[in-house]
Every structure is written in structure tokens, then in C-alpha cells.
Amino acid sequence: MRIVLVGPPGAGKGTQAVFxxxxxxIPHISTGDLFRANISQGTELGLRAKSYMDAGQLVPDEVTIGMARxxxxxxxxxxxxxxxGFPRNVAQAEALDEMLGEAHMKIDAVLDLEVPEEEVVKRIAGRRICRNDSAHVFHATYNPPAAEGVCDVCGGELYQRDDDREDTVRRRxxxxxxxxxxxxxxxxxxxxVxxxxxxGKVADVTKRAMSALPGS
Structure with missing residues (x-):
């Protein structure tokens, strides 16, 4: 089965994709993983992507499409x-259809993970990361530390990443x-679609997503 997972930032796409x-x-193919793999392996597409990223520019569609292919x-x-995370726009979706069509394949289902916008802001803007270990993640509402601003695991300082600030989230x-x-x-x-x-709970979302697939 060939599936596209879409949804806004904070919808839990990465978590659901794994489950x-x-x-x-089937393999979980994410744009982030594609970029990291190609850059770490020094592929031609990876080097091209890195040159744009280092310059603070968006990676062109053709590079992303090439990695996905x-x-x-x-x-x-x-x-x-x-x-x-792919396709990220209509041009990439059209390119994906063309690629699959050449191999006599097609997308079987598109799952659109829906979350109210204010919930997205709450989920992301409430996130706090430990400065000592980024794997130690807390949330101001859903998983608060015992002492405000202090990591329960190692006692490190908890901080809010710039990407997680409310104004940045709303721009995303x-x-x-x-x-x-x-x-x-x-x-x-x-x-x-x-x-x-x-x-709700991660497991409940997974059940709903599985039930939404053709043949379920």
C-alpha cells in the first residue's frame, strides 16, 4: 500500500507514521530522513541540498523529488x-503521480491528520527541552516537570526552542x-483523502488511521 500522510505542524505525523x-x-519515508541520509552520504543530491540549506534557502522541488524517487x-x-513530509506542495504531488505512473503504480490513500489550530499552537509552544540532553522533553501543560524550568531526569535547565515560540508556530x-x-x-x-x-491518545489516533485505509 502506498500512503501519503498530511497534516499541520504538531499533528503528530512523525509519531503516527512510525506506528x-x-x-x-512498509517503510516510513520522511523528507527529514531523506535529507539527512543524502547529506551524510555525500550524494550529489545531498550536496546540492546542503548548499541551499547552508545559504538559508529552500531546497528546490527537483532536488527533493530526486531524493524521493x-x-x-x-x-x-x-x-x-x-x-x-512529501509531497509538500501541488507541484511535488504532480511529480509523484508522474513517477508512480511511469512504474504503473499509484497512491492508494491520503490520510489528513486534523487538529484545531489553537491546539497546534498549544502543543508546540508548550514544549520545553533540556539543555543537557535534547531527548529529555517536557510540556508546560501535558507533561510538566516537577519543578518549573528544571529537567526531572538530570536537573538541567529547560528552555523553549526558537522554532517552538508561538509567533514562529503561527508563521509555520x-x-x-x-x-x-x-x-x-x-x-x-x-x-x-x-x-x-x-x-486524543496516540494509540487511538493510530486505530482511527488504520480504520480509514482501504480494505480495513
Missing amino acids: LAKNLS DRMQQPDAAGGFLLD LEVYHTQTEPIIDYYKAQGL TTVSAM
Whole structure:
């Protein structure tokens, strides 16, 4: 099965992608992983991507599409895959359809993880990271430390990343609405989209997502 997972920042796409891919026995292909792998391996596409990133510029669609094409052609993706963070815009969605069409394949389902905008802001802006170990993550509302500003694990200082500040989160949401959300209408025209509430416990969201897939 070939699945595209979409949703705003803070919807839990990364978490759900891992569980869904495991349940379906297909690889989880994320844009972030593609970039890191290509850059660390020093591939031509990775070097091109790094040059744009180092200059503070967006990586062009053709570079991202090239990385995705290479990954989807690997043997473990022959039986399907779950895409997380790609396609990011309509041009990439069209390129993906063209790539798959050349191989006589197609996307089987698009899962749209839905979260109210204010919940997104609350989820991300409340996040606090330990300066000593970024794996120690707390949340002002959902998982507060015993002592405010102090990591329960090691006693390190907890801080809010610049990316997690409310004004930054709202700008990220604007980018999502402008660039990525249009792919939902693109796929709706193909009858592929199912909206899944991403509210509640992680396991419950996974169950809803699995139930939304064709043949479930």
C-alpha cells in the first residue's frame, strides 16, 4: 500500500507514521530522513541540498523529488511505503503521480491528520527541552516537570526552542496553509483523502488511521 500522510505542524505525523508503517510492514519515508541520509552520504543530491540549506534557502522541488524517487526505488519500498513530509506542495504531488505512473503504480490513500489550530499552537509552544540532553522533553501543560524550568531526569535547565515560540508556530501554520494544504484538494479530486482526527491518545489516533485505509 502506498500512503501519503498530511497534516499541520504538531499533528503528530512523525509519531503516527512510525506506528502505521510498522503495522503495515512498509517503510516510513520522511523528507527529514531523506535529507539527512543524502547529506551524510555525500550524494550529489545531498550536496546540492546542503548548499541551499547552508545559504538559508529552500531546497528546490527537483532536488527533493530526486531524493524521493531514489528512495522509492529501493527494494524495501517495492510493496509500498508511507510518505511523511512529501509531497509538500501541488507541484511535488504532480511529480509523484508522474513517477508512480511511469512504474504503473499509484497512491492508494491520503490520510489528513486534523487538529484545531489553537491546539497546534498549544502543543508546540508548550514544549520545553533540556539543555543537557535534547531527548529529555517536557510540556508546560501535558507533561510538566516537577519543578518549573528544571529537567526531572538530570536537573538541567529547560528552555523553549526558537522554532517552538508561538509567533514562529503561527508563521509555520501560514506556510502550511499556503503551500501544503492545497495538496489535500488535489488528492480529494482523485477520491483518495480521508480526514482523521489527531486529537486524543496516540494509540487511538493510530486505530482511527488504520480504520480509514482501504480494505480495513
